[in-house]
Amino acid sequence: MAAANDQQDIKxxxxxxxxxxxxxxxxxxxxxxxxIAGDLSMSKALLYYYFxxxxxLYIAVMRKLATDYLKTLESRLNSFTxxxxxxxxxxxxxxxxIVNNYNFFDFFRLNEQNLPETIWQIxxxxxxxxxxxxxxxxxxxxxxxxxxxxxxxxxxxDVLMDALHGIRVxxxxxxxxxxxxxxxxxEIHTKKLLLLxxxxxxxxx
Amino acid sequence: MAAANDQQDIKxxxxxxxxxxxxxxxxxxxxxxxxIAGDLSMSKALLYYYFxxxxxLYIAVMRKLATDYLKTLESRLNSFTxxxxxxxxxxxxxxxxIVNNYNFFDFFRLNEQNLPETIWQIxxxxxxxxxxxxxxxxxxxxxxxxxxxxxxxxxxxDVLMDALHGIRVxxxxxxxxxxxxxxxxxEIHTKKLLLLxxxxxxxxx
DNA sequence: TCCTGACTTTTTTAACAAAACTATCAAAAA
DNA sequence: TTTTTGATAGTTTTGTTAAAAAAGTCAGGA
Numbered sequence: 001m002a003a004a005n006d007q008q009d010i011k012x013x014x015x016x017x018x019x020x021x022x023x024x025x026x027x028x029x030x031x032x033x034x035x036i037a038g039d040l041s042m043s044k045a046l047l048y049y050y051f052x053x054x055x056x057l058y059i060a061v062m063r064k065l066a067t068d069y070l071k072t073l074e075s076r077l078n079s080f081t082x083x084x085x086x087x088x089x090x091x092x093x094x095x096x097x098i099v100n101n102y103n104f105f106d107f108f109r110l111n112e113q114n115l116p117e118t119i120w121q122i123x124x125x126x127x128x129x130x131x132x133x134x135x136x137x138x139x140x141x142x143x144x145x146x147x148x149x150x151x152x153x154x155x156x157x158d159v160l161m162d163a164l165h166g167i168r169v170x171x172x173x174x175x176x177x178x179x180x181x182x183x184x185x186x187e188i189h190t191k192k193l194l195l196l197x198x199x200x201x202x203x204x205x
Numbered sequence: 206m207a208a209a210n211d212q213q214d215i216k217x218x219x220x221x222x223x224x225x226x227x228x229x230x231x232x233x234x235x236x237x238x239x240x241i242a243g244d245l246s247m248s249k250a251l252l253y254y255y256f257x258x259x260x261x262l263y264i265a266v267m268r269k270l271a272t273d274y275l276k277t278l279e280s281r282l283n284s285f286t287x288x289x290x291x292x293x294x295x296x297x298x299x300x301x302x303i304v305n306n307y308n309f310f311d312f313f314r315l316n317e318q319n320l321p322e323t324i325w326q327i328x329x330x331x332x333x334x335x336x337x338x339x340x341x342x343x344x345x346x347x348x349x350x351x352x353x354x355x356x357x358x359x360x361x362x363d364v365l366m367d368a369l370h371g372i373r374v375x376x377x378x379x380x381x382x383x384x385x386x387x388x389x390x391x392e393i394h395t396k397k398l399l400l401l402x403x404x405x406x407x408x409x410x
Numbered sequence: 411t412c413c414t415g416a417c418t419t420t421t422t423t424a425a426c427a428a429a430a431c432t433a434t435c436a437a438a439a440a
Numbered sequence: 441t442t443t444t445t446g447a448t449a450g451t452t453t454t455g456t457t458a459a460a461a462a463a464g465t466c467a468g469g470a
Contacts, residue, residue, distance in 0.1 A: 008442095011443095042444080043445045044432085044433090044445090045433085045434080045445055045446080046443080046444060048432090048433060049443070053432075053433070054431095156399075156403070158396075159372065159399050160400075162368075162371050162400075163368035163369075163371050163372065164368075165373075166367050166371010166372065167364065167367045167368065167371065168367050191364050194361075195364045195367075197407075198407035199403055199404065199407055201406070201407035201410040202402075202403035202404055202405070202408075202410065204410065205406040205409065205410045213411095213412090216412095238463065239462075239463095247414090248413070248415075249463085249464090250414060250465080250466085251412080251414075253463090254412070257464095258463080259462095
């Protein structure tokens with residue numbers, strides 16, 4: 001029984017890997033179930049044996065990415081001594097995550113409206129996990145007496161995350177697709193670090 | 206000659222007003238040239254005598270709004286004694302502007318991609334005017350010795366404006382239309398003031 | 411120079427068929 | 441009994457066309 005499940009899990013894992021590659025290179029809408037099946041030399045029907053439908057498959061991949069991302073954050077975030085390092089680590093990790101999976105998220109760029117609810121659920125989970133981790137970092141600093149008491153850390157972090165999210169490139173701030181282009185990610189990252197620097201100073205003040 | 210032009214200008218102004226009302230209530234795509242002409246009891250053809258086409262008409266209205274908005278900012282912005290008041294005034298004025306013209310901008314919500322280039326030009330102009338006004342406010346503060354020297358005020362203000370722009374509502378930060386709903390504007394405004402508060406402190410530090 | 415009614419051109423909408431893809435299922439293989 | 445597949449059913453996307461609506465033009469009148 002355990003062996004059978006192991007086998008299943010391995011196969012599920014293989015499917016997730018192949019799907020991830022396809023989604024990463026071609027995005028959601030330009031990837032067909034036939035292609036994924038073909039990559040694995042299996043029939044399309046088998047995919048449906050392991051996953052209920054295409055969107056669930058995509059979501060499973062996304063959930064895996066999200067879990068890995070959060071694991072990375074979690075493992076290091078409370079090991080930092082000062083607040084700035086912790087936040088910088090978050091910004092850097094986030095940047096890396098986006099760069100590495102840029103095409104994967106074409107789903108968001110294209111389908112901007114009406115995405116499956118589960119997607120937003122994952123986004124929400126990640127967001128609140130980040131929010132928890134970061135506001136916790138603030139609380140620890142407060143307890144250590146490193147910064148003066150903050151009445152609502154969650155609110156602060158929420159604003160900061162929105163602000164970071166708002167960083168765009170170029171003078172024409174809201175132009176075009178709202179989703180940053182890949183070639184701008186580095187510039188955006190730099191601007192985020194600048195914002196973070198000022199924001200942290202503002203918190204300490 | 207002057208009289209003739211005055212007459213023309215008055216009529217142009219009337220057309221702009223009527224168009225503004227229509228665009229404000231019904232948005233760009235749900236407003237027809239026939240309706241605007243009807244409001245003014247004139248023929249549609251006359252509209253085309255004064256404006257080359259519908260989008261130019263819309264743009265003219267937008268340019269007027271932008272000019273008024275900037276005039277408001279300009280007139281008061283260098284009369285403030287401290288930086289925080291100046292920036293707060295900007296945020297408040299911007300908020301008011303958006304609230305008062307919310308439906309006017311449905312053009313942006315719907316047509317998200319491929320807007321006429323001129324629109325982005327206006328957006329760009331407003332953006333850089335704001336950027337100038339605000340970074341000037343910083344420079345003045347520096348000269349007065351109120352805050353310590355800043356090596357690149359424009360960059361700072363650019364980041365701040367992006368950050369403010371990024372403020373969204375609710376935990377699920379990037380959900381839905383990317384354009385805030387009207388009922389969320391107040392909450393967003395409050396969050397912006399919070400961000401501004403921290404940011405300014407960070408600048409002073 | 412300002413204005414209009416009638417006209418032309420372009421865009422939007424609706425209906426529908428063809429193609430592409432998702433999803434299902436009975437049955438074969440392991 | 442679990443895993444796999446070929447055949448096929450169902451759905452979404454794409455392409456086509458015709459009608460309606462709106463944008464845009466123009467010759468001519470005041």
